[in-house]
Amino acid sequence: MSEPGSPRDDVEQKGLLRDSFDGIDDAEVLENGRANGHGHHKSRRSRSGDDWYRSRKIWRSASAWLRPRNMLIALVVLIVLAGLGALWHRPSSSGDSNAPDQTAPEKPKPSKKPHPVPVAGGKHPSVSPWKKPKGFKIIGLIFFGRQRTVEILDCYLKRNLVSNGGFLDEVLWVANTDNEDDLKYMDKLVQTSPLYKNMTLINLGYASVWEHAVDDKNMFIKIDDDMVYFSDNAIPDIVYTKLKHPETLDVVANLVNSPETGWLHYHVGAIHAYLPEMEPPKDQKPAALGPKAWRASALPQWEGDNMTFPLGDKGTDGVVLEDDAPGAPPFKGHRWLPLKEQHKNLYNTPISHTEYNAYGPDWTSWALAAQVQYSLLENIEKDQLDKYHYGGGLDLAREGIWDMKYGRMNINFMAIWGKDVLEAVPFEDTDDERFLSETLTRRLDRPLYVNTHAIAAHFSFRTQHEIFDSDLLSRWRAYANEMICTKENQIPTS
Known part of the structure; x- marks a missing residue:
């Protein structure tokens, strides 16, 4: 039991018992505190009650997400969100025809090269790059x-x-x-x-x-x-x-x-x-x-x-x-x-x-x-x-x-x-x-x-x-x- 009037006593009075932290004991928290403090020991009693409670809650949440089952769920959620985003940005074929097509290639620039000129019958069997016009001779x-x-x-x-x-x-x-x-x-x-x-x-x-x-x-x-x-x-x-x-x-x-x-x-x-x-x-x-x-x-x-x-x-x-x-x-x-x-x-x-x-x-x-x-x-x-x-x-x-x-x-x-x-x-x-x-x-x-x-x-x-x-x-x-x-x-x- 904590000493009367301590921050811990206030927490217990609110029904936030130690067992709710999924078996993480004080020794583990203190050990991590030492590691994060580069070996400098700090007692729980030296923190304010709110800081102590917040650190315990964050640690518990992180540990829960690191479990394989929860990581798998998170991965599935990310994949679903990515798919919804792609559908949201894809232009509809029945929508606005002026909407930019994100998948369309860039329009090629006009070539500055001269139009090819066939020069020899043996090398160029096609005599015309144009189709013959109709409607007149x-x-x-x-x-x-x-x-x-x-x-x-x-x-x-x-x-x-x-x-x-x-x-x-x-x-x-x-x-x-x-x-x-x-x-x-x-x-x-x-x-x-x-x-x-x-x-x-x-x-x-x-x-x-x-x-x-x-x-x-x-x-x-x-x-x-x-x-x-x-x-x-x-x-x-x-x-x-x-x-x-x-x-x-x-x-x-x-x-x-x-x-x-x-x-x-x-x-x-x-x-x-x-x-x-x-x-x-x-x-x-x-x-x-x-x-x-x-x-x-x-x-x-x-x-x-x-x-x-x-x-x-x-x-x-x-x-x-x-x-x-x-x-x-x-x-x-x-x-x-x-x-x-x-x-x-x-x-x-x-x-x-x-x-x-x-x-x-x-x-x-x-x-x-x-x-x-x-x-x-x-x-x-x-x-x-x-x-x-x-x-x-x-x-x-x-x-x-x-x-x-x-x-x-x-x-x-x-x-x-x-x-x-x-x-x-x-x-x-x-x-x-x-x-x-x-x-x-x-x-x-x-x-x-x-x-x-x-x-x-x-x-x-x-x-x-x-x-x-x-x-x-x-x-x-x-x-x-x-x-x-x-x-x-x-x-x-x-």
Whole structure:
């Protein structure tokens, strides 16, 4: 019994007996008190009654929870509470559709990588990343005139027919010539595909051809007959851009050998240092010469003392340079060869004279035309056509758009609605290019866009006739035979 008047006596009087502490005796409490006090003994009598009672109660509660049965119950309770919490925070499928989905992954950021450009038929069996639109036809419109380049173009057109998985529902060949040999060739060509059709309009200017060749229900892809290359995605991409941006009057491919794009290609790093060989080669390896040669990697380096080549002084009327004139081709069938120290020596090559000018040297110089096309062949071989993808674009993930701001642009490879053409005929200008890219776009406030992912090579203007003395046409023929044409549609090489 405790002494009368002690704190213990007060507790017992309230019915809080020692047995209620589950057999924990004073010795245990005191021993723990010593341990907690680091060995310093303190009597119960030295504490206040409330402190003593509180410590005994806490110890009893802790001991009870440490029992296995109670620990198991606590664990079950925690698991149940966690499950209820998850259900509480999970959004209901029938609730507010704007509620954030905690389990949804973060929305991916738009890719800044350029849209992939297929470059070789053997490596890229799918010619189009887009599904062909329905409800109208996509018709290729070819102004026919030159057999030696049409032989190459034919392979690309057949590859892009709907019957081969492409976008072209049909191809309309419009002969604006009275040359009997050319007309016979066109008649023969049309027979090679049920989707080829022809139309002969003799002694009509290009502006007048439009009125007779188009209808008001379909989209037309106007392609010049001397387009010697275009990427597999070229037609789908300009069609896609035309549909996505109805505010445009026309959409043009990113043309290699064009006054409006040459300066841009130079400054974005797509052009490489090349100069013409000045004498016929002594070592004639088949990989670098001949009907199967197109790869830049097989070419020897340019050698010589005078590391430069003049553009040639001539006007814009198509006059051909004399054989001994500065800037004339060194000999027929010559190649253009890469220079060592490309970046340093690029400034010594014709491309250094390029201008952003529709009537500048890029239009008149055959040397510029040769250098940019040799550069394209190198970029094709290295699978680096993304070098041409300038233009921030209106959709970085899918497009590279260059707005011409109502300036003149070549329409060698262009998408346009037939309805827009027919509403403007007869053209008030005999120059259909100037009218469709400059005059009409400004009048209607409907710009011309260039899709820079759609790469297309234009062989020559009438002012660049000397380029036929190079071996470039045979190189484009070799590339097409290997990569584009079928075995049944090989281009003659002799």
